[in-house]
Amino acid sequence: MVHWSAEEKQLIASLWGKVNVEECGAEALARLLIVYPWTQRFFSSFGNLSSPTAIIGNPKVRAHGKKVLTSFGEAVKNLDNIKATYSKLSELHCEKLHVDPENFRLLGDILIIVLASHFARDFTPACQFAWQKLVGVVAHALARKYH
Amino acid sequence: MTLTQAEKAAVVTIWAKVATQADAIGAESLERLFFSYPQTKTYFPHFDLSQGSTQLRGHGSKVMNAIGEAVKNIDDIRGALAKLSELHAYILRVDPVNFKLLSHCILCSVAARYPNDFTPEVHAAWDKFLSSVSSVLTEKYR
Numbered sequence: 001m002v003h004w005s006a007e008e009k010q011l012i013a014s015l016w017g018k019v020n021v022e023e024c025g026a027e028a029l030a031r032l033l034i035v036y037p038w039t040q041r042f043f044s045s046f047g048n049l050s051s052p053t054a055i056i057g058n059p060k061v062r063a064h065g066k067k068v069l070t071s072f073g074e075a076v077k078n079l080d081n082i083k084a085t086y087s088k089l090s091e092l093h094c095e096k097l098h099v100d101p102e103n104f105r106l107l108g109d110i111l112i113i114v115l116a117s118h119f120a121r122d123f124t125p126a127c128q129f130a131w132q133k134l135v136g137v138v139a140h141a142l143a144r145k146y147h
Numbered sequence: 148m149t150l151t152q153a154e155k156a157a158v159v160t161i162w163a164k165v166a167t168q169a170d171a172i173g174a175e176s177l178e179r180l181f182f183s184y185p186q187t188k189t190y191f192p193h194f195d196l197s198q199g200s201t202q203l204r205g206h207g208s209k210v211m212n213a214i215g216e217a218v219k220n221i222d223d224i225r226g227a228l229a230k231l232s233e234l235h236a237y238i239l240r241v242d243p244v245n246f247k248l249l250s251h252c253i254l255c256s257v258a259a260r261y262p263n264d265f266t267p268e269v270h271a272a273w274d275k276f277l278s279s280v281s282s283v284l285t286e287k288y289r
Contacts (some may be wrong), residue, residue, distance in 0.1 A: 027267075030267060031267050033172075034267045034268070034270070034271050035267070035270055035271040035274050046217060049247075052267050052268050052271070054267075056267065057259075074247075087235045109251055112251075112255060113251075113254055113255055113258050113270065116254075116255040116256075116258040117258035117259065117262040118262065120259045120260070120262060121259065123255070123259055124183065125175075125178050125179045125182040127181070128179055128182065128183055128255060129182045129183045132183040132184075134197050
């Protein structure tokens with residue numbers, strides 16, 4: 001089980017409270033697809049991904065980004081039980097979606113950068129540390145049921 | 148991996164702003180690196196790594212100056228960083244994985260200071276540029 005200090009919990013919760021899940025989620029997923037274009041391989045049904053503008057404006061990207069970050073919120077709500085929280089999703093990503101777990105790490109780091117750009121000075125090194133830990137734990141949990 | 152003209156332009160434009168705070172951004176990037184990835188401190192046992200330390204600021208400057216050189220010579224990064232490439236290969240031998248970590252922290256620092264300029268396109272160009280720099284610095288390792 002992952003140990004979270006009181007400070008880490010506080011840093012995570014207080015930042016999460018200010019996150020616009022729909023906007024941040026959409027932005028994070030769009031940036032993933034723009035910065036690492038090979039990740040588009042999972043989204044052939046999403047329509048026009050031909051340019052950064054197309055990706056940012058794509059309604060399926062926005063909707064899916066919101067879905068993904070909303071799910072992330074479950075981790076924030078269940079810091080002491082992230083493994084169980086993502087057990088079913090892990091199986092899904094392996095058996096149905098066939099997503100290389102490296103992509104979870106890529107998206108996690110993109111999310112960190114989006115948070116840095118939104119929260120600027122408030123996203124201190126200590127804050128980044130807590131969030132790097134969280135995205136790492138989530139990525140690990142999502143990869144855990146792979147076989 | 149080569150940079151397109153548009154990507155080179157994006158890198159150069161943002162650099163003009165970053166250069167005005169290069170030392171501070173360098174120090175902040177290292178601070179983020181050592182905080183989030185404590186294993187990276189193993190390369191600096193001889194340093195005082197406390198926040199605001201002279202050595203931290205000095206080393207941050209060094210790193211950002213080198214990046215500045217790469218920006219100035221963006222059409223020939225390999226030539227511009229040849230000496231640094233040898234230094235890293237034969238003397239420093241920093242494990243290649245760490246270049247990705249520092250690049251990520253530099254992106255965080257830049258994003259935090261210039262959120263409006265750090266558009267997805269600029270983000271992509273910088274990620275690719277820093278990746279290029281990292282490749283050059285590790286290409287003589289073996």
